[in-house]
Amino acid sequence: MKIGIIGVGNILMKDEGxxxxxxxxxxxxxxxEPEIELIDGGTLGLDLLPYIEKFDKIIxxxxxxxHKEPGFIKILKEDEIPPYLKTKLSIHHVGVQDLIDVARFMDVMPEELILVGIQPETIDVGLDLSDTVAGKLNKLIEEILKIVESWGVKCVLQSLQKS
Structure with a gap:
């Protein structure tokens, strides 16, 4: 089983990154274990289609x-995803929704597609995440690890391996 985690967003726009x-x-x-592929999808939009075709399961x-408080985290599966992406925060969101629509049209959707989303506080120009979103990254990662583990993948913290 091929699994991919794709992080999308514009790193030049604070929480968008x-x-x-x-x-x-x-x-x-x-x-x-087994190994999965981690991809910085940036603002690639439709250029991510080969990854959609490549993987059996994608986060x-x-x-x-x-429309919640900054830092709010929600997991969306399959058909829940497009309605949330109709509200565009930046230009790359058009790409993510279009990517999913094109993959469906071409019948190359993965077996499972999950969006782990976080409500931004700000998408102003800047390299740093807001304190609110930065403070929720560990929770966001926990949610991702739970999903991956439910797919039978063992997740090991690197620092624990070296001990």
Whole structure:
């Protein structure tokens, strides 16, 4: 089974960079058995279609306007995803929704597609996440690890391996 975690977002727009930041943290701090692929999808949009075709199961990590308090985290599966992406926070959201629509149209959807979303506090220009979203990254990662473990993948914190 091929599994991918794709963090999408614009790292130049504060909380928009949460998805790529999460994939960076996972790459630097965790080992997955069997191995899974971690992808910084940035603002690639439809250019991510080959990844959608490649994997059996995918987690997309992104900021989503849930109309909730900043830092709110929600897991969306399959048909729940597009309605939330109709509210666009930035130009790349068009790409994620279009990516899912094109994958459905081409009949190349993975067996399972999950979006782990977090409500941003700000998407102003800047390199740093807001304190609120940065403070929720561990919770976001916990949710991702639970999903991956439910798929039979063992997640090991790198620092524990070296001991």
């Amino acid at each position: 949460a998805g790529p930041k999460v994939t960076e943290i996972l790459k630097d701090n965790y080992k997955f 997309i990590v992104d900021v989503v306007d849930f």
